[in-house]
Amino acid sequence: MKKYVGYLIDLDGTMYRGNEEIDGAKEFIEKLYQENIPYVFVTNNSTKTAEDVAKRLQDIQIRATASQIITSSKAIARYIQSKHPNRKVTCYCIGEAGLKEALRQTGVELTDDINPDYVIVGLDRTITYEKLEGACLAIRNGATFLSTNRDHAIPTEKGMGPGNGAITALISTSTEVEPLFVGKPDSIIMEQAIKALGMTSEQVIMIGDNYHTDIQAGIQANMDTLYVETGVTTREQLLTFNKQPTYTVKTLNEWIPYI
Amino acid sequence: MKKYVGYLIDLDGTMYRGNEEIDGAKEFIEKLYQENIPYVFVTNNSTKTAEDVAKRLQDIQIRATASQIITSSKAIARYIQSKHPNRKVTCYCIGEAGLKEALRQTGVELTDDINPDYVIVGLDRTITYEKLEGACLAIRNGATFLSTNRDHAIPTEKGMGPGNGAITALISTSTEVEPLFVGKPDSIIMEQAIKALGMTSEQVIMIGDNYHTDIQAGIQANMDTLYVETGVTTREQLLTFNKQPTYTVKTLNEWIPYI
Numbered sequence: 001m002k003k004y005v006g007y008l009i010d011l012d013g014t015m016y017r018g019n020e021e022i023d024g025a026k027e028f029i030e031k032l033y034q035e036n037i038p039y040v041f042v043t044n045n046s047t048k049t050a051e052d053v054a055k056r057l058q059d060i061q062i063r064a065t066a067s068q069i070i071t072s073s074k075a076i077a078r079y080i081q082s083k084h085p086n087r088k089v090t091c092y093c094i095g096e097a098g099l100k101e102a103l104r105q106t107g108v109e110l111t112d113d114i115n116p117d118y119v120i121v122g123l124d125r126t127i128t129y130e131k132l133e134g135a136c137l138a139i140r141n142g143a144t145f146l147s148t149n150r151d152h153a154i155p156t157e158k159g160m161g162p163g164n165g166a167i168t169a170l171i172s173t174s175t176e177v178e179p180l181f182v183g184k185p186d187s188i189i190m191e192q193a194i195k196a197l198g199m200t201s202e203q204v205i206m207i208g209d210n211y212h213t214d215i216q217a218g219i220q221a222n223m224d225t226l227y228v229e230t231g232v233t234t235r236e237q238l239l240t241f242n243k244q245p246t247y248t249v250k251t252l253n254e255w256i257p258y259i
Numbered sequence: 260m261k262k263y264v265g266y267l268i269d270l271d272g273t274m275y276r277g278n279e280e281i282d283g284a285k286e287f288i289e290k291l292y293q294e295n296i297p298y299v300f301v302t303n304n305s306t307k308t309a310e311d312v313a314k315r316l317q318d319i320q321i322r323a324t325a326s327q328i329i330t331s332s333k334a335i336a337r338y339i340q341s342k343h344p345n346r347k348v349t350c351y352c353i354g355e356a357g358l359k360e361a362l363r364q365t366g367v368e369l370t371d372d373i374n375p376d377y378v379i380v381g382l383d384r385t386i387t388y389e390k391l392e393g394a395c396l397a398i399r400n401g402a403t404f405l406s407t408n409r410d411h412a413i414p415t416e417k418g419m420g421p422g423n424g425a426i427t428a429l430i431s432t433s434t435e436v437e438p439l440f441v442g443k444p445d446s447i448i449m450e451q452a453i454k455a456l457g458m459t460s461e462q463v464i465m466i467g468d469n470y471h472t473d474i475q476a477g478i479q480a481n482m483d484t485l486y487v488e489t490g491v492t493t494r495e496q497l498l499t500f501n502k503q504p505t506y507t508v509k510t511l512n513e514w515i516p517y518i
Contacts, residue, residue, distance in 0.1 A: 114417070127391075129384040133420035136412070140419060153395070153433050158373070160399060161392035166433035174411050174425035 001258045002224070006197040007032060007039035008190070010208030011053070013231020014252075015041070018155070021060050022230045024253035031259050033063050042193045042206075044183035044213060046073040046122035046148035046164065047096040067196075072148035072183035073102035075192040076120060079146075079182065081106040084117075092138045094131050094167070095122030099148065114138045121171060121179065122148035123164040132170060139175045149183025151213075184208075185216035194221075205246070207255075211238055215245045228252055260517045261483070265456040266291060266298035267449070269467030270312070272490020273511075274300070277414065280319050281489045283512035290518050292322045301452045301465075303442035303472060305332040305381035305407035305423065306355040326455075331407035331442035332361035334451040335379060338441065339405075340365040343376075351397045353390050353426070354381030358407065373397045380430060380438065381407035382423040391429060398434045408442025410472075443467075444475035453480070464505070466514075470497055474504045487511055 009015065015025045032039050041064060043053065050069035057064035073095070080089060080103075090111045091103055099122040100110060114137040121135060139145050151163035172178050182188040194201055205224045208214020209231025218225035227245040229235055230252075238248065249255050268274065274284045291298050300323065302312065309328040316323035332354070339348060339362075349370045352359055358381040359369060373396040380394060398404050410422035431437050441447040453460055464483045467473020468490025477484035486504040488494055489511075497507065508514050 125388040127386070127388050129386050129421070132386075132425075133415060133417065136421055136425075137418045152435070156392060158392065159396045160433075162388070162395055162429055162433040166391075166395075166429045169432035170421055170425045170429040173428035174419075174421040176411070 003258075004203065004205040004224070005037065006194075006199045006204040007037060008042050008193050008197075008204055008206045008218075008223070009039055010184075010206075010210065010214045011041050011043045011045070011057075013209035014207060014214070014228055015057065015062060016060060017231065022251070024251040024256075026060065026062050028252035028256055028259075029062050029064075031256050035259055037259065038197050038199075040068045040070055040193050040196050042070050042184065042189060042217075044072045044149040044151055044164075044189075046071060046076075046099045046183075047125075048098040049101050050074055052098070070189060070193045070196055071098060071102065072189055073099040073122060075189040076122075076146055076148060076182045077102040077106040077108065078192050078195075079188050080108060080118065089118060090116040091118040091120050092116040092134060092143065093120045093122075094124045094127065094135055095120065095148070096124055096126075098122075115141050116143050118146055119143045119171075120146045120148075121164065121168050123154065123167065127167065132174075135171050136174045139171065139177050145171070145175075145177050145179040147179040147181050149213075150181050150186070151183070184213040185220055187217075187221060190217050190221040190223075207252075209233060211241055211245075218245070219243050226255060262517075263462065263464040263483070264296065265458045265463040266296060267301050267452050267456075267463055267465045267477075267482070268298055269443075269465075269469065269473045270300050270302045270304070270316075272468035273466060273473070273487055274316065274321060275319060276490065281510070283510040283515075285319065285321050287511035287515055287518075288321050288323075290515050294518055296518065297456050297458075299327045299329055299452050299455050301329050301443065301448060301476075303331045303408040303410055303423075303448075305330060305335075305358045305442075306384075307357045308360050309333055311357070329448060329452045329455055330357060330361065331448055332358040332381060334448040335381075335405055335407060335441045336361040336365040336367065337451050337454075338447050339367060339377065348377060349375040350377040350379050351375040351393060351402065352379045352381075353383045353386065353394055354379065354407070355383055355385075357381075374400050375402050377405055378402045378430075379405045379407075380423065380427050382413065382426065386426065394430050395433045398430065398436050404430070404434075404436050404438040406438040406440050408472075409440050409445070410442070443472040444479055446476075446480060449476050449480040449482075466511075468492060470500055470504075477504070478502050485514060
């Protein structure tokens with residue numbers, strides 16, 4: 001079995017499920033830590049800061065620091081920074097604390113002006129018509145349109161609520177402009193995660209429970225992939241897809257001997 | 260030239276343009292009135308009541324009564340009434356006063372419960388995440404999904420803001436359920452308008468400025484159509500379309516001799 005020198009790991013459905021711990025997750029990360037194998041967590045969630053996410057993992061005894069968390073917000077902020085290393089850019093932003101904080105940390109200027117460089121859209125549960133109107137106007141004025149992820153629905157206390165991909169669809173339908181999506185399965189978040197490890201895609205493996213985001217992201221980034229049966233995609237669903245993950249396990253306990 | 264015994268007439272871009280009057284509109288309607296030719300106005304706008312719209316026309320000396328106004332809200336309410344003549348139906352409604360009022364007038368019960376018979380979506384400039392979430396949950400629970408119209412964008416004070424078709428796209432993207440659209444160019448509003456005249460589609464003509472809504476609606480309802488060059492679609496754009504309107508005029512003054 002190939003030994004991977006770096007690991008990219010999904011969170012929801014892979015490390016935890018809502019407030020539940022997932023069997024094997026803690027032991028798996030502990031083994032990576034003991035073996036000194038670098039790992040980063042890759043999440044489409046844009047509403048929480050890397051610090052919040054690290055804290056959540058620490059609370060369930062999973063070793064993680066903020067620098068090991070690549071959220072779609074952090075990926076978008078770093079992407080913009082890499083495109084404009086020498087100038088301040090302005091962004092009209094729809095999103096929650098995690099996205100705004102990530103943008104501010106890389107020196108992006110947040111604005112309500114409808115002539116910004118970028119329109120950036122992430123999940124915002126305080127969305128208003130005025131905010132959406134401003135985003136549409138800014139895009140019509142020529143701003144570059146980025147979106148944290150394509151997720152159609154997110155679990156809420158009541159059931160499945162609209163995800164960021166749905167909010168983004170409102171804006172792209174109105175303006176007839178498609179955004180560049182940053183989160184899994186798209187490539188920008190994966191590029192930023194590999195960069196954070198300082199490795200190449202051949203050296204690392206992508207681990208996750210969701211075929212459409214995690215496994216697809218790995219496949220599209222030319223990485224080996226490990227599917228774990230503890231989340232969204234069932235084994236039966238997995239078998240219906242054309243391109244299969246490199247490996248499949250029931251829980252991450254099964255993978256510990258191969259680290 | 261064929262004489263039409265009934266007229267279906269668009270409003271915005273045909274009778275007025277924002278707060279501006281349109282050349283020939285008043286004289287054209289006056290001629291219909293003098294000749295005793297029945298006419299109704301057909302509008303995708305769902306936010307205003309028929310009474311409000313009639314008042315607006317009266318304010319610019321265009322003869323109109325509330326019963327001559329078929330809004331997408333009125334069409335949706337009458338459609339639901341016709342489907343369930345003998346029972347009260349419940350609707351989870353996103354929309355403004357015009358839509359809610361039209362539904363109440365036909366005896367529909369508006370509810371916040373997420374197990375309604377219908378989810379009805381119209382333009383709502385006080386939209387919140389919670390309202391959108393409720394609509395998604397109700398559709399996932401099996402409610403029938405109706406939407407007032409497909410309009411992607413609407414003119415606002417600042418430019419082009421999101422229209423109801425964009426709000427609807429958020430919900431259909433999240434739920435993966437497509438609604439039945441009621442407004443032009445779809446058929447339900449046209450069926451309700453013809454019913455209001457008590458005529459058949461062969462007897463009437465549809466007049467409007469917007470190829471994608473007005474003229475398409477007429478063509479799809481097997482009506483003759485009259486395009487007027489006073490609104491959204493330019494003459495140059497018109498010529499690029501495969502199916503042409505039956506007649507084209509610069510202003511409605513040109514049509515008065517044929518009434």
